[in-house]
Amino acid sequence: MTQDELKQAVAAAAIAYVVDGEIIGVGTGSTANFFIDELAKIKHRIKGAVASSEATAARLRGHGIDVYALNDVAALAVYIDGADEITAAGAMIKGGGAALTREKIVASVAAKFVCIADGSKLVDTLGAFALPVEVLPMARAAVMRRLSTLGGQPKLRLKAGSDAGFITDNGGEIIDVAGLSITDPVALEREINQIPGVIAVGLFALRGADVCLLGAGDGVRTLTF
Ligand code: 5RP
Numbered sequence: 001m002t003q004d005e006l007k008q009a010v011a012a013a014a015i016a017y018v019v020d021g022e023i024i025g026v027g028t029g030s031t032a033n034f035f036i037d038e039l040a041k042i043k044h045r046i047k048g049a050v051a052s053s054e055a056t057a058a059r060l061r062g063h064g065i066d067v068y069a070l071n072d073v074a075a076l077a078v079y080i081d082g083a084d085e086i087t088a089a090g091a092m093i094k095g096g097g098a099a100l101t102r103e104k105i106v107a108s109v110a111a112k113f114v115c116i117a118d119g120s121k122l123v124d125t126l127g128a129f130a131l132p133v134e135v136l137p138m139a140r141a142a143v144m145r146r147l148s149t150l151g152g153q154p155k156l157r158l159k160a161g162s163d164a165g166f167i168t169d170n171g172g173e174i175i176d177v178a179g180l181s182i183t184d185p186v187a188l189e190r191e192i193n194q195i196p197g198v199i200a201v202g203l204f205a206l207r208g209a210d211v212c213l214l215g216a217g218d219g220v221r222t223l224t225f
Contacts, residue, residue, distance in 0.1 A: 004030075006118035006215030007082075011035040013213045013220045017114045019077040020045045023068055025106045026060060027081020028053040028099035031116050035080055036060055050076060052106045053099040054169050070106060079110035083117050083209070084129045084202075090115075090209040090225030091185040095132030095202030098157070098168050104200050108207060115209035119216040126185055130155070130176035132202035137165065137173050139197020144175055146195045150188070152177035172199045 001009070011034035018024055018039065026036060026049045036056065039046070040063035048066030050073055051057035057067045081103055083092040092115060094100050107113050131152065135143045140156065147154040157166045157174040165173040182188055185205035192201040212223040 001215075001217050003118050003120070007031040007116070008034045009220055010116040010118070010213040010215045011038050014080050014114055014116050015039070015042060017078050017080065017112070017211070018042065018046060021047060022077045023047050023073055024049045025076040025079030025110045026051055026056055027079070027103055028056045029082040029097040031082035031118070032056060032080070033059060035116060036063065039063070040065065050106055052081065052103040053097070056099075070109065073109070076106070076110040078112045078114060079107045080114045080116060081107070083115050083121055083204075085123045085126050086115055086117060086121050086209065086212055087123060087126060087185075088223070090212065090223070091126060091203070091205035092208060093126050093129050093131055093202055094204055095134070095174070096129070098132070098166060098174055100132055100202040101134050101168070101170055101172065101200035104204065104207075107204070112211065113207070113209045115212040117212065117214055119214050122214055126182040126203070127180035130178040131180055131182070132157070133175045133177060133192060134168055134170070134172040134199040135175055136197050136199060137171075140165070140173055140175070143195055143197045147175060147177050147192070150177070150180065150191070152180040170199065
């Protein structure tokens with residue numbers, strides 16, 4: 001099976017976690033896009049969705065699914081999203097698609113976080129994927145100096161085909177920190193959260209996944225945490 005077929009398989013399996021009559025929290029990225037396309041097939045069963053990015057909101061609306069502002073929603077039964085890396089304990093690196101801040105916020109109001117990922121995302125130790133950190137642009141250099149002291153190599157994410165920094169949906173910039181071996185993701189998430197100028201770090205360990213649907217050649221494995 002190709003990686004896209006594995007993503008498609010976990011996206012289809014995630015429909016079992018959709019709660020009828022509810023508003024669903026929806027993540028961002030290629031796996032989340034497969035999920036949105038699956039969700040469209042059962043859109044009559046849900047009230048609508050809260051999106052974790054402008055791109056996800058546009059795709060949901062394109063399928064005729066009502067998109068709610070998070071401020072208008074008191075709670076979500078479930079949040080469904082991909083990951084860049086996930087451990088057997090449910091801690092994740094997210095933000096490859098630059099939506100980490102809204103993903104973390106939307107996930108924080110959901111009763112259950114269902115991660116959907118192809119099997120290549122399961123790792124023993126987080127950090128081979130450079131850790132994304134969203135920052136206020138005026139704090140970029142100061143935050144990069146602080147991140148260097150953690151042992152990684154911080155690099156500003158650039159807009160495709162340009163020397164300018166990539167700008168997120170929130171007006172932030174992304175610093176990708178390579179070369180980390182994250183043995184205590186909860187402690188590192190807390191530490192990076194404390195750096196002035198950081199909007200959010202793409203470590204999802206304080207609030208990790210509750211379930212992970214992992215795609216493999218022999219089917220979809222369900223990990224529960
Ligand atoms: C976006 C994310 C994505 O969930 C993560 O990058 C995985 O993406 P994909 O499903 O395309 O592999 O965190 O900010």
